[in-house]
Amino acid sequence: MNEGGVATAPDRVLDLFHGIRLTPTQRRIAHCLVQHAAAAAYLSAAEVAELAGVSQPSVTRFAVALGHDGYPALRRRLREIAPTGVPDGGSAGNELQRAVRAEMGNLDRLAGELGDRERIAEAGRLLAASRPLPVLGLRAAAPLAAYFAYFAAKVHPDVRVLDDGGSLLTDRLEQAAAAGATTLLALVLPRYPRETLDALREARDAGLTVVAITDSPVSPAAEYAELVLPAAVGTGLVFDLHTAPMTLAMVVLQAICDATPAETQARLEAFESSAARRQLFLG
Known part of the structure; x- marks a missing residue:
């Protein structure tokens, strides 16, 4: 959550994996999607595979493990939860202020x-x-x-x-x-x-x-x-x-x-x- 109690993009992506036992390869894919949360819904399976350092079939199997028919279905789900004007840690101020506010969001999530x-x-x-x-x-x-x-x-x-x-x-x-x-x-x-x-x-x-x-x-x-x-x-x-x-x-x-x-x-x-x-x- 950010300091206003609004779920950030990484929070929403992490929720997809809650309670699911992932293999080491699947963790790499999941971590990649969290790191690129804002853009994840628009990445192809090949792009995700390259970013995560895994094979494209591994990305497909990952999507199935999450309960989807394949990666396109997972990407549709990611688009449903992708940010649509919701602030991630505060958008006002200069880049230094935004970085500090994002840290406030990280602390709020930890709390x-x-x-x-x-x-x-x-x-x-x-x-x-x-x-x-x-x-x-x-x-x-x-x-x-x-x-x-x-x-x-x-x-x-x-x-x-x-x-x-x-x-x-x-x-x-x-x-x-x-x-x-x-x-x-x-x-x-x-x-x-x-x-x-x-x-x-x-x-x-x-x-x-x-x-x-x-x-x-x-x-x-x-x-x-x-x-x-x-x-x-x-x-x-x-x-x-x-x-x-x-x-x-x-x-x-x-x-x-x-x-x-x-x-x-x-x-x-x-x-x-x-x-x-x-x-x-x-x-």
């Missing part, structure tokens, strides 16, 4: 999704119980992983940031699992580094449960994650805006605190005592 508190609570329980807690974020997601880990380390005894790719990444995943880790928090943002998806596959092979914060329920990360927590990424500027994913990461950290309230309080009090003794802060 609506948080109505189901059990999913967030489950994530908190899984992550709080993992000792150590590995946090994966490569490329654009690396700063978000570091931001989360900085605060998580105040309430969790062993947080390990995995923000470098290469062969050492697999070593660090295996070392975390050997040390007792049970769950991996993965921050997966566009353009979806290949190394990130490889790492998610390796994490599952190592026996880790994957909780993924990503931009869409049909993100490529959904293939490897037991629990997917979506938060839309803003695309109104030259580089993506990650306001909603950062907010969701802090919500997940709150869920970790809620899962272990006594331990959280003890660790926070210990930190404050240490900070006061060392005069870490001016205020």
Whole structure:
């Protein structure tokens, strides 16, 4: 929803897939349609296949899986739900204002999704119980992983940031699992580094449960994650805006605190005592 409570084009396209179990190839097609929501109703099957990097027959099978006779029927459905003068995040103002208003819409949509508190609570329980807690974020997601880990380390005894790719990444995943880790928090943002998806596959092979914060329920990360927590990424500027994913990461950290309230309080009090003794802060 945008800040006025109006469903955006991506929202309406996502509704088509609600409750349907998609294969990895079908997720790629679904994600492509969400990314190109405003134009999706006017793309041919061949154009969708090219954008998604799949075969044209895969697009046809995808349409059938959604309950349509074929892709033309799906395209007609997309045209029925295509925007017809409905604002997507606000059309007034200059391009900078529109980008910020779109982020407000992303946050509003996230707030609506948080109505189901059990999913967030489950994530908190899984992550709080993992000792150590590995946090994966490569490329654009690396700063978000570091931001989360900085605060998580105040309430969790062993947080390990995995923000470098290469062969050492697999070593660090295996070392975390050997040390007792049970769950991996993965921050997966566009353009979806290949190394990130490889790492998610390796994490599952190592026996880790994957909780993924990503931009869409049909993100490529959904293939490897037991629990997917979506938060839309803003695309109104030259580089993506990650306001909603950062907010969701802090919500997940709150869920970790809620899962272990006594331990959280003890660790926070210990930190404050240490900070006061060392005069870490001016205020």
